[in-house]
Amino acid sequence: xxxxxxxxxxxxxxxxxxxxxxxxxxxxxxxxxxxxxxxxxxxxxxxxxxxxxxxxxxxxxxxxxxxxxxxxxxxxxxxxxxxxxxxxxxxxxxxxxxxxxxxxxxxxxxxxxxxxxxxxxxxxxxxxxxxxxxxxxxxxxxxxxxxxxxxxxxxxxxxxxxxxxxxxxxxxxxxxxxxxxxxxxxxxxxxxxxxxxxxxxxxxxxxxxxxxxxxxxxxxxxxxxxxxxxxxxxxxxxxxxxxxxx
Amino acid sequence: xxxxxxxxxxxxxxxxxxxxxxxxxxxxxxxxxxxxxxxxxxxxxxxxxxxxxxxxxxxxxxxxxxxxxxxxxxxxxxxxxxxxxxxxxxxxxxxxxxxxxxxxxxxxxxxxxxxxxxxxxxxxxxxxxxxxxxxxxxxxxxxxxxxxxxxxxxxxxxxxxx
Numbered sequence: 417x418x419x420x421x422x423x424x425x426x427x428x429x430x431x432x433x434x435x436x437x438x439x440x441x442x443x444x445x446x447x448x449x450x451x452x453x454x455x456x457x458x459x460x461x462x463x464x465x466x467x468x469x470x471x472x473x474x475x476x477x478x479x480x481x482x483x484x485x486x487x488x489x490x491x492x493x494x495x496x497x498x499x500x501x502x503x504x505x506x507x508x509x510x511x512x513x514x515x516x517x518x519x520x521x522x523x524x525x526x527x528x529x530x531x532x533x534x535x536x537x538x539x540x541x542x543x544x545x546x547x548x549x550x551x552x553x554x555x556x557x558x559x560x561x562x563x564x565x566x567x568x569x570x571x572x573x574x575x576x577x578x579x580x581x582x583x584x585x586x587x588x589x590x591x592x593x594x595x596x597x598x599x600x601x602x603x604x605x606x607x608x609x610x611x612x613x614x615x616x617x618x619x620x621x622x623x624x625x626x627x628x629x630x631x632x633x634x635x636x637x638x639x640x641x642x643x644x645x646x647x648x649x650x651x652x653x654x655x656x657x658x659x660x661x662x
Numbered sequence: 663x664x665x666x667x668x669x670x671x672x673x674x675x676x677x678x679x680x681x682x683x684x685x686x687x688x689x690x691x692x693x694x695x696x697x698x699x700x701x702x703x704x705x706x707x708x709x710x711x712x713x714x715x716x717x718x719x720x721x722x723x724x725x726x727x728x729x730x731x732x733x734x735x736x737x738x739x740x741x742x743x744x745x746x747x748x749x750x751x752x753x754x755x756x757x758x759x760x761x762x763x764x765x766x767x768x769x770x771x772x773x774x775x776x777x778x779x780x781x782x783x784x785x786x787x788x789x790x791x792x793x794x795x796x797x798x799x800x801x802x803x804x805x806x807x808x809x810x811x812x813x814x815x816x817x818x819x820x821x822x823x824x
Contacts, residue, residue: 456741459738459739460739477738481739482738482743482747485738485741485744486695486696487695489693489694489744490694490697543696544694544697544699545697600759600760601759602759603758603759603760636751636754639695640751640755640758643696643751643755645696646697
């Protein structure tokens with residue numbers, strides 16, 4: 417009745433875990449091993465915390481936990497991993513741009529348009545091969561509001577939103593690491609560039625832009641965009657490489 | 663629930679690679695998701711499912727190795743999920759690239775594709791043919807307004823194209 421067990425369980429959670437449940441956002445840089453503990457806590461949140469007020473946003477389990485688990489595998493336990501996440505959604509006042517009017521014609525009486533930019537996941541990881549990986553997932557939403565007058569004289573307000581998702585991954589290679597364009601090229605929707613810096617480092621960037629899918633597809637998109645950067649630095653092959661029968 | 667007995671380690675025998683049987687058997691698990699490396703720690707048991715030598719860190723309470731457990735994990739809530747999802751992801755990415763020979767090479771079943779005990783990334787032949795693509799990407803990551811059409815531009819909304 418008085419949530420004593422819930423409160424005890426709540427107090428045992430990692431501070432970032434509590435912050436994500438309360439504010440639906442956090443920003444921190446921690447050793448990779450500590451993120452792994454946090455990911456375990458986030459993954460079991462629904463089993464330990466049932467109070468509605470402390471419910472996690474859905475993307476915490478569907479996107480944040482898998483991303484943390486994957487990056488943890490490629491990092492040394494003490495390597496720093498920075499994560500900034502904001503899972504409040506795109507259409508919140510502080511993410512919106514300027515409101516601008518639209519030219520309308522009858523039956524519309526007035527219209528306005530506003531763009532929201534929502535960088536809801538930013539990650540910076542120092543991988544165990546010496547490269548630095550940066551990942552950004554940004555939703556851009558165009559919101560149009562129309563005021564219409566029907567023939568019967570009713571006034572109606574309509575709101576339409578068109579979300580677009582941009583996933584951008586950047587990998588800064590250590591000095592001297594060679595790159596080679598992979599044989600099967602990246603698909604057209606995945607733009608990749610390699611840039612040689614003056615300090616001897618190579619920077620690989622991959623960007624994909626498309627409609628915002630359901631969240632269970634986001635992790636696939638994130639891993640595909642990120643994985644493209646690792647095709648440019650293939651591992652050494654032994655002389656005889658048996659192919660697996662498919 | 664009882665834990666199944668751990669399969670015994672063969673006491674002697676010539677090592678036949680990192681996952682082979684022998685006094686100096688090493689953990690044959692391939693770790694990482696993008697940066698693949700062999701674990702290489704001293705093995706303590708063998709997975710009853712795939713018979714590979716695994717260290718205590720990659721051997722679960724059910725004696726299965728991380729990869730075999732990961733294959734059973736359906737969700738990222740399971741700590742072994744990455745091991746199973748890595749295979750799924752690489753296999754699915756073959757369809758993304760229209761090639762079924764690139765990403766499967768990275769799988770653990772083609773362990774010979776990686777240098778014994780290594781797995782570190784090295785130089786690849788044919789070095790600078792990427793230079794033609796240098797410069798900032800042109801993937802259109804800024805909002806260019808080119809896709810502001812859609813159902814809004816169809817008639818009936820009372821909007822005037824500006």
